[in-house]
Amino acid sequence: MLADIRKLVQQTLPRSIDVYADVPDSLWPVWGDATQLHQVFMNLCVNARDAMPAGGTLHITAKNLTLDHDSAQRHFQAQPGPYVIVTVADTGTGMGPAVLNQIFDPFFTTKALGQGTGLGLSAVLGIVESHGGFIDVQSQVGQGSQFQVYLPATFEPNPAAVTLPNLLDGSQSTVLVVDDEPAVCAAVRTVLELHNYRVMVAHGGQDAIALLSEHVDTIHTVLMDLMMPTMDGFATIPLLKHINPDLRVVAMSGLNSVDAVAKAEQQGFQGFLPKPFTRQDLLQRMQPVD
Ligand SMILES: Nc1ncnc2c1ncn2[C@@H]1O[C@H](COP(=O)(O)OP(=O)(O)OP(=O)(O)O)[C@@H](O)[C@H]1O
Ligand SMILES: [Mg+2]
Numbered sequence: 001m002l003a004d005i006r007k008l009v010q011q012t013l014p015r016s017i018d019v020y021a022d023v024p025d026s027l028w029p030v031w032g033d034a035t036q037l038h039q040v041f042m043n044l045c046v047n048a049r050d051a052m053p054a055g056g057t058l059h060i061t062a063k064n065l066t067l068d069h070d071s072a073q074r075h076f077q078a079q080p081g082p083y084v085i086v087t088v089a090d091t092g093t094g095m096g097p098a099v100l101n102q103i104f105d106p107f108f109t110t111k112a113l114g115q116g117t118g119l120g121l122s123a124v125l126g127i128v129e130s131h132g133g134f135i136d137v138q139s140q141v142g143q144g145s146q147f148q149v150y151l152p153a154t155f156e157p158n159p160a161a162v163t164l165p166n167l168l169d170g171s172q173s174t175v176l177v178v179d180d181e182p183a184v185c186a187a188v189r190t191v192l193e194l195h196n197y198r199v200m201v202a203h204g205g206q207d208a209i210a211l212l213s214e215h216v217d218t219i220h221t222v223l224m225d226l227m228m229p230t231m232d233g234f235a236t237i238p239l240l241k242h243i244n245p246d247l248r249v250v251a252m253s254g255l256n257s258v259d260a261v262a263k264a265e266q267q268g269f270q271g272f273l274p275k276p277f278t279r280q281d282l283l284q285r286m287q288p289v290d
Contacts, residue, residue, distance in 0.1 A: 001034060001037060001038060001041075002021065002023045002041070002060065002062055002086065003021075003023065004038075005038070005041045005042065005045065005060065006019065006021040006023075006060055008042070009042075009045045009058065009060070013045070013049050013058065014049070014055070016052075016054070016055030016056075017049060017052055017055055017056055017057070017058055018056075018057045018058070019057075019058045019060070020057065020058070020059050020060070021059075021060040021061070022059070022060075022061045022062070023060070023061070023062045024062065024063070026064070027062055027063075027064060027084055028064050028082055028084050028153035028154075028155070029153060029154060029155065030084050030131075030151045030152070030153055030154060031154045031156075032131045032151065033127075033131075036127045036130075036131075036194075037127065037131070037151075039123065039124075039127065040124045040127050040128060040149065041060075041086065041088065041149075043120040043121065043123065043124050044088040044124065044147050044149075045058065045060070045088060046120070047120060047121070048088060048089075048090035048092060048145070049090075050092075050111070050116075051090050051092025051093045051094070051144075051145060052090055052091065052092040052093075056090060056091035056092055056144070057090070057091045058088070058089070058090050059087070059088070059089040059090075060086070060087070060088055061086070061087045061089070062084060062085065062086045062087070063084070063085055064082065064083070064084055064085075064153065065082075065083050065084075065085050065150075066080075066081065066082050066083070067079075067080050067081060067082075067083055067150075068080055075134050075136070075150070078134055078150070079132075079152070081152060081153075082152070082153040082155075083133070083150045083151060083152055083153055084150075084151050084153050085148055085149065085150050085151075086148070086149045086151070087146060087147065087148045087149075088146075088147045088149075089144065089145070089146040089147070090144050090145055090146075091144040092144055092145065093141070093142070093144075094139045094140050094141045094142050094143045094144050094145055095139040095140075095141065095145060096140075096141045100137060100139060103121050103137070104121050104122055104124075104125045104278075104279065105118075105122060105276070105278050105279065106118065106119055106122040106187040106188075106190070106191060106278075106279055107119065107183075107187060107276065108121075108122075117183075119186075119187055119190060122187075122190070122191060122279050123190055123191075123194065125279065126190070126191055126194030126195065126279065127194055128149055128150075128151070129195075130194055130195060130196070131151055131152070132151075132152045133149060133150045133151040133152060134150050135147060135148065135149055135150070136148040136150070168195055168280075168283035168284065168286075168287065169195060169196050170192060170195050170196040170197030170198075170286065171196060172196060172197070172198060173197060173198070173220060173221065174197070174198040174199070174200065174215070174218045174219050174220065174221075175192055175197050175198070175199055175200070175219075175221045175222070175223055175286060176200045176201075176202060176208060176211060176212060176215075176219045176221070176222045176223070177189065177192075177199060177200070177201050177202070177222075177223050177224075178201075178202045178203075178204070178205070178207070178208040178222060178223070178224040178225060178228075178233075178236070179203070179224070179225040179228070179252070180203055180204055180225065180228045180229060181225075182203070184225070184275075185201045185203070188223065188282065189201060191279050191282055191283070192282070192283075192286065195283055197286070198218075200215065200219065204228055204229075204230060204231055205228065205230070205231030205232070205233075205235060205236035205239070206230075206231060208222065208224065208236055208240065209236065209239050209240065209243070212240055212243050212244065212247070213243055216243055216244055219244075219247070220246075220247065220248060221247075221248045221249075221250070221286065222240060222247060222248070222249045222250070223249075223250045223252060223273070223285075223286070224236065224237070224249060224250070224251060224252065225251075225252050225253065226251050226252070226253040226255065226260070226264065227253060227254070227255065233251055233253075233264075233269075234263075234267055237249055237267055237268050237269065238267075238268070241268055248270045248271075248288070249268065249269050249270060250269065250270060250271040250272070250273055250285055250286070251264040251269040251271070251272050251273065252272075252273040252274075252275055252277070253272070253273075253274065253275060254274075254275040254276075260272075271285050273285045
């Protein structure tokens with residue numbers, strides 16, 4: 001796969017960018033979804049290109065590494081064991097700490113309107129984590145950036161025997177997302193699907209009621225915007241609960257006041273997700289509370 005990526009990148013990046021790849025034949029095997037992993041590395045290479053408008057160098061390197069207990073502890077939720085590390089490094093603009101802190105958040109972009117959705121890296125992280133891996137980033141303004149993708153190596157011949165640690169897994173449960181903004185629906189869908197949820201989308205209260213009536217046996221959770229034109233979240237919730245009294249409905253809103261949260265709870269919402277939210281906030285809020 002990395003040989004393919006290298007070829008593709010060499011053919012598509014501007015001539016002003018030199019591409020080097022150092023990928024040994026002795027890499028350990030990684031089990032994964034080839035389409036998704038391809039997307040991970042292409043996203044990183046495209047970001048690197050965008051960071052080098054005046055040209056520069058892109059390095060794609062890979063190596064094997066066994067993480068011992070101590071080094072695993074330095075990475076959030078990492079398990080000790082064998083990993084393949086793929087590094088995508090550029091000599092571009094680099095990033096300061098304020099940008100670095102937000103790069104994995106859905107919608108975070110420093111690109112001009114219409115130039116970037118800000119969903120690239122949130123999808124990258126979602127995919128890597130769903131493969132049991134994690135990402136390290138080093139960058140400084142003016143010094144370029146380095147993204148290290150750690151993927152657990154697997155010597156087990158049967159992939160079914162591999163259990164990936166994923167604390168925020170959706171276990172194929174269905175979530176109905178209701179928001180009048182298509183971009184919000186799309187972002188939420190990307191994140192949830194990467195974490196093994198099935199997602200249905202409605203763009204307003206009426207749509208939501210129609211979808212729930214049709215799929216009352218499969219939809220157990222609804223994530224609904226409070227502020228929508230025509231029929232808002234408060235007007236919709238009693239009708240949804242009428243169809244299924246046990247439905248779990250989580251409110252999302254940019255109105256993040258104590259009053260708004262209290263009102264939502266009073267009206268029968270089982271949770272509140274203030275906008276804007278991070279991938280982690282969203283996944284945590286989707287987990288059943290016990
Ligand atoms: N290699 C890099 N060098 C410098 N900044 C980067 C690099 N990769 C990501 N960034 C910063 O992180 C932000 C978020 O990246 P992300 O890929 O999520 O979205 P995007 O590239 O802006 O939009 P999209 O991927 O949807 O086209 C970028 O806007 C940029 O500010
Ligand atoms: Mg991007």
